[in-house]
Amino acid sequence: MKTLENQQLSQPKITRITPKEWLQQNLFSTWYNSLLTIVLLAGISWGIYGFFKWAIAVAEWEVIKVNLPLFMVGRYPKDQYWRIWLIVGIISSFAGLSWGVIGRKAATLFTIPVLIVLGIISAISLLIPGAVPFKLLLILMVGLVVGNGWIGKQLGNKITTLGRWLSFGWFIAFLLILWLMLGGLGIKSVSTNDWGGLMLTIFMAVVSIFLSFPLGVLLALGRQSTLPVIKIFSIAYIEIFRGLPLISILFMGQIMIPLFLPEGMRPDRVLRAILGLTLFSSAYLAENVRGGLQSVPRGQIEAAKALGLNTPLVLALIVLPQALKVAIPSIVGQFISLFQDTTLLAIVGLVELLGMSRSILAQPQFLGDYAEVYLFNGILFWIICYAMSLGSRQLEKKLNTGH
């Protein structure tokens, strides 16, 4: 603290400006700037006014309210919704736990921005239309995140190796979730054909992301390899898949596969979709990671080799950690676009969020409610994509140790 104060003393005096001065400096500095400000403000407020007038007076939100379960989980059997809640509960608990363990060194988990976000989520949970048990369950999920965050922090400080077990824990959780979604082994099995809505979108995106990441890294390394076979294979793979439009890969997977494979040997449709997305996005990821690899100075590798590390260790300990750190923004960008690309599956007949919306829009009583439904879709997508980019920024901050 002391050094900080000293530094401030030595720096030029910071002049605090009043809001009025700020306005004068930034918006009304000259006559034409003032004019621009006024015109733009008028335009923006007119647009916002129009939007709210529409949203409150004209729009019929009934379509969202009535079909909320369809948007969320598609045609998943109603009497099995408890499984979905259990899945959300598991994810919330693990998210909380991981958050606590990762942030165990921080003074407090519940900083003001976090509290604000939690408050907003709770408020939304209470405000959205729905039955009381539904709202209570949502609040319970927020509670699970907070509670497990606290537990994770306490545990993380006691058992310092806990962080290493987190990814293993997530893997177990994934198996559990898969079992809950698919059924079998004692609970009613649900065909993937009945999966749909946001659940299917997120499932496909998450699994594809986790599969394409290692594949992409391997391909990037392969492309840099000195072994000709691996190098040529990697280059061919990357260039072929980057040259194909995603929709054609998905189309092949969904519609054409039966031409080659007989009935009974065809993989599940959701699996085919995941494979298509993974193959496609790993090619792009490989290029993103390659960009990162090239940013690692040659000297680092030589130094590592001089220390007697073999190639796998050089990669795992020296090159990849630095390369991936550099590549985070573009990798996350790729993940976000992968998430949005899942909507293409609506065209080839999987009823993820967008496909479901199309069917809902054909319900006779809600014909023509396009704006409401697509706005709702847009908001859901924005929330998830923004959360992803927020998460990546946090990760960057945490990893920003060098330079």
Next chain:
Amino acid sequence: MIRWKSILVTTLLMVLPLTACETPAPTPPANSQAPSSPAATTSRLETVKSRGKLICGVDGGIPGFSYVDQDGKYSGIDVDVCRAVAAALFNDPNAVEYRNLDSTERFTALSSGEVDMLARNTTWTISRDTSVGLEFAPTTFYDGQGMMVRADSGIKTLKDLQGKSVCVESGTTSELNLTDNLRKQAVEAETVTFQQAEPAYAAYAEGRCDGITSDKSQLVARRSNLPNPEEHILLEVTMSKEPLGPVTINNDSAWFDAVKWVTYALIEGEELGITQANVDEMKTSTDPTIKRFLGIEGDLGKGMGLSNDFAYNVIKQVGNYGEVYDRNLGEKSQFKLPRGQNDLWTNGGLLYSPPFR
């Protein structure tokens, strides 16, 4: 750094459970050849029966034809055809897996065997029947291009459109048919084209055009969504023929016959006056036609690889054609579309089933 390793191991392990997603093989590989190969000896009928459920290609987004209702159930007239086939095969109308198909990929999906049949608003045309290699089961909905105008505009026929304007979606057959029909009648009307359906109907609603043209079923569906539906009427004019019905793949007569006669059973059921409600009573009927139809007498079902009471199951589970029509497009729906051409031949419509004997 162990973190990285464990993440890698974790993700690799994740592949394992996914392979468990694969559907278990319900049929031995020997009798499950791709149906598109000319050497296929096993009919799709057998494949479907041994699978235990029907895979039906639908659009999934056409009001009254196929959509998902608020309970998450597929509904619509196209969907009911799928349900009828499933009822005939398995006595369970819910043994259907629906695939939402785009209009561009529907035929590929059918010929690759991804779906067993299409019930997806498909117009029966000569090129599709011959060069595309499809088989068209009996038409379940006779659509045709119509014209919607305001009731107070005084327009009664196409001739009255002289000097008026008509909204139409550009690049569609509707646009071509409209120009053809106007030329034929020597009517000079302005056509206002739109790239998409939405703005076209919005423009019509705002009074930008005096009339709007599209398929009649579409016009009726859209009309129910206009601010004052009763202020708009459909002209008594049909500018094109659009017979819509279920479709199967060429070179598989056994399967095609099953779909065809299930569709006919819906129509014949209505003609014989058998409804969902009275089908059990009808079983005791003395009328030999009804007895044969319901499978009390004769071997009509066995002859094509179904159970003899397949028609009974269809009517019992799904209803006859009239009931299907009424609840999806007719009186009991919000569209209130008159039967018109889609009535029985005995009532002046086009629906006619060959005899069940």
